[in-house]
Amino acid sequence: MSSPPIHPSAALRAPTILVFDSGLGGLSVFRELARTRPDARFVYAADDAGFPYGARSEDDLVARVLAVMDALVARLAPDAVVIACNTASTLVLPALRARYSIPFVGTVPAIKPACEGSLTKQVSVLATPGTVKRDYTQALIRDFAGACRVTLVGSTRLAGLAEAAMVGEKVADEEFAAEIAPAFVREGKSRTDTVVLACTHYPLVLDRLQKVAPWPVRWVDPAPAIARRLSSLLGPVAFAASPAPLRLFSTGQPLDAALIERIVGRRARAGELVPMTAPA
Numbered sequence: 001m002s003s004p005p006i007h008p009s010a011a012l013r014a015p016t017i018l019v020f021d022s023g024l025g026g027l028s029v030f031r032e033l034a035r036t037r038p039d040a041r042f043v044y045a046a047d048d049a050g051f052p053y054g055a056r057s058e059d060d061l062v063a064r065v066l067a068v069m070d071a072l073v074a075r076l077a078p079d080a081v082v083i084a085c086n087t088a089s090t091l092v093l094p095a096l097r098a099r100y101s102i103p104f105v106g107t108v109p110a111i112k113p114a115c116e117g118s119l120t121k122q123v124s125v126l127a128t129p130g131t132v133k134r135d136y137t138q139a140l141i142r143d144f145a146g147a148c149r150v151t152l153v154g155s156t157r158l159a160g161l162a163e164a165a166m167v168g169e170k171v172a173d174e175e176f177a178a179e180i181a182p183a184f185v186r187e188g189k190s191r192t193d194t195v196v197l198a199c200t201h202y203p204l205v206l207d208r209l210q211k212v213a214p215w216p217v218r219w220v221d222p223a224p225a226i227a228r229r230l231s232s233l234l235g236p237v238a239f240a241a242s243p244a245p246l247r248l249f250s251t252g253q254p255l256d257a258a259l260i261e262r263i264v265g266r267r268a269r270a271g272e273l274v275p276m277t278a279p280a
């Protein structure tokens, strides 16, 4: 069933879409959203002063995301918000939906499509330690794994390595290899054939992960499905003479407009790199 457009005047003005993550990882979702919806006005917000979310306790993370979101929603009045972070989505979505009357699109481990497509019935979920601990993730396995054996791998370092690599720091192949090794499981003649990228930072370094993988697998990136979901909420693509400019918020270091343009193909204008006060 297709949803009605989120805003009755969507044809008259570009809807404002807020894309949120703890850092650069949400850009792997954002690049797909930007491709799918050239008519939308995007704001990307990184709570990089709060990074990494994967290491935070659940109570702390709920409080943190709500505090940052309060400030963003008050300032931007977005038409929809995409939580481009598995660690936050698998925990905070119910609280966000209860608090605001705007639609929230989440990013959660793509266990269903991964298990449906696995031939060896051995699937690994590569995520942060927070995401692998969630009841929500356990429920996805219970409801959608079917005959698959699912191995959960919570990496403490991989999101940070991805951030470092994206900003141009040298990260050795061995460091990536050590983080993904537990996702490659061999049992008798059968072995893992599918790895779910269940942290939005990981698709940004997919070429590095493919290079060091012990054997080829199908890597499942949820971004296209999230873009389809947002697009169905927005309704038909409106004519846009040129893509709307992008605004970038961060609670820590200002985001690098050139890096973001390389990843998503949209440039923030001078004055649109906006610092935000981090919650205490």
Ligand code: DGL
Pocket (backbone or CB within 6 Å): 021, 022, 023, 025, 026, 051, 052, 053, 054, 055, 084, 085, 086, 087, 088, 128, 131, 159, 198, 199, 200, 201
């Ligand atoms: N990008 C985030 C995710 O999808 C997590 C990174 C972090 O630990 O902050 O889970």
